[in-house]
Structures are given as structure tokens and as C-alpha cells.
Amino acid sequence: MLKSSVAALVLCAALPASLQPAAAEGRSYNGTWAVQLVTDSGLCDSRYTVSLAINDGDVRVASAGEGGAMVSGRIGQDGNVGLTVRHGSASGAASGRLQANAGSGTWSVSSLCSGRWTAQRRSTRVAQAD
Template sequence: MLIKSAAAALALTAGLVSSLPAVSSEARGYNGTWTVQLVTESGLCDSRTTVSLSVRDGNIRLASLDEGGATVTGRIGEDGSVGLTVRRGGASGAASGRLQASSGAGTWTVSSLCSGRWTAQRRSTRVAQAD
């Protein structure tokens, strides 16, 4: 269902970007391509969705342009704290959590539509070049 797919893509979104510390050399230690699995715990979203994200110098974005028109903005603090905002059409969502050297976890929500948890695995230290 389209709303489920859109909501799941938004799941890796938003939030608390402004509350994260400034990017430092430590945040650059998270550079690379990350595979993120979203698991819905309540609401109308698909039960599982996987998204590929790119991290460069503490900034987060989609690793490919093939994510259904979604945009991702976010940052990683020097302690690995994650804050993301995802927008697709008129919908938006938020995600927060923490990364370590090669993995991470946290929670996400898309307004009142759905919410859940996410896990991440670093797949490469190379940064994807989608623009």
C-alpha cells in the first residue's frame, strides 16, 4: 500500500537535529554507507523496510535517488547520537538513536501513523555519491 511505503520511508526521520552537538573529527568516524532496517511496532507502516544512508562528516543523506522522492536530512554528534528528519510529499517523520563504529540502533515515528525501532550496520567506509 502506498501510504505504508511512504510512511516507512519517512520512518527514518526527524527530529532533534538542532539539539545535536556540532560536527567534529569524531563524527567523521561514522563516514560511509549504512544499511538501516526499520521495524514497525505500531501503526499503519510496512512491518519491515530497509534504507541505505550515506554519512559524510557527520551529515546524513539517502545513499541513492531511488527512495520514492523522499529527502533525508540529519546529523551525527561526536558521541554517535543521531537525529534525522525525513520528508516525502506532505508527510514527515523523526528518528533518533546512536551509532557506534559499525552498528547502531534507535527509534522512529511518523506523526500518529506509525512508530518503531531501527537498527543500522555499516556496509562500507566509502561514501555513496548520489546527488
């Protein structure tokens, strides 16, 4: 059970939640993004992949099948991203930067594990909520 909770957090901690730009500022990053996470240290699996949707600067999990974690975050006009993820009692965070069609940064899940992430835009269409 702990492993699946950590996996859900790590999957969603790919795109990072402390920025507060206007909704239109993140518009150029709208779409569906494939995010790959690599664990550099800790108890998490070595690699994860998740699909995230960005709509007017807001970030959410693109599919309900991604472990049920709650994701909150924003993307600034300059591409800086911040994300907070909660799954049960565990929490995680990530930070980094997006460019037009790619991005990268770092993530951590409490004191359990940490690593780096990369993202590639897959579509400029925003996936509809499940």
C-alpha cells in the same frame, strides 16, 4: 499513494536532526550504512530496509531510488544521531546512537506509526550523489 509516502518516510527515518556539531565530529561514522526498521505500532508495513550515506556527520539517502524523501540530520562525536525526514506533507523523525559499525534507536512518522531501527556499516566509503 499514502502507503508509498509512509514507506518512503519510514525508510528514511532510520537514522535521526537537532544536533549541531562541527562537521569533523561525525567523521568516524563516514560510509554507507544498511538500516533496518521494524514497525511496533501503527499503519506502516512491518519491516523496511534503506541505505544511508554519512559524510562528515551529514546524513543522506544513499540512492535516489529510495522514495524521494528529503533527509536532514547530523551525527555527533559521541554517536548520537538526529534525523528529520519529509515526503510530501508527511514528516518523520528518529533518534538513537551509532557505534563504530552498528547502531540502534527508535523512529516515528507523525501519528501514523512508530518502531525501532538497527544499522550496520557496510562500507567506509561514502557513496557519490546520484
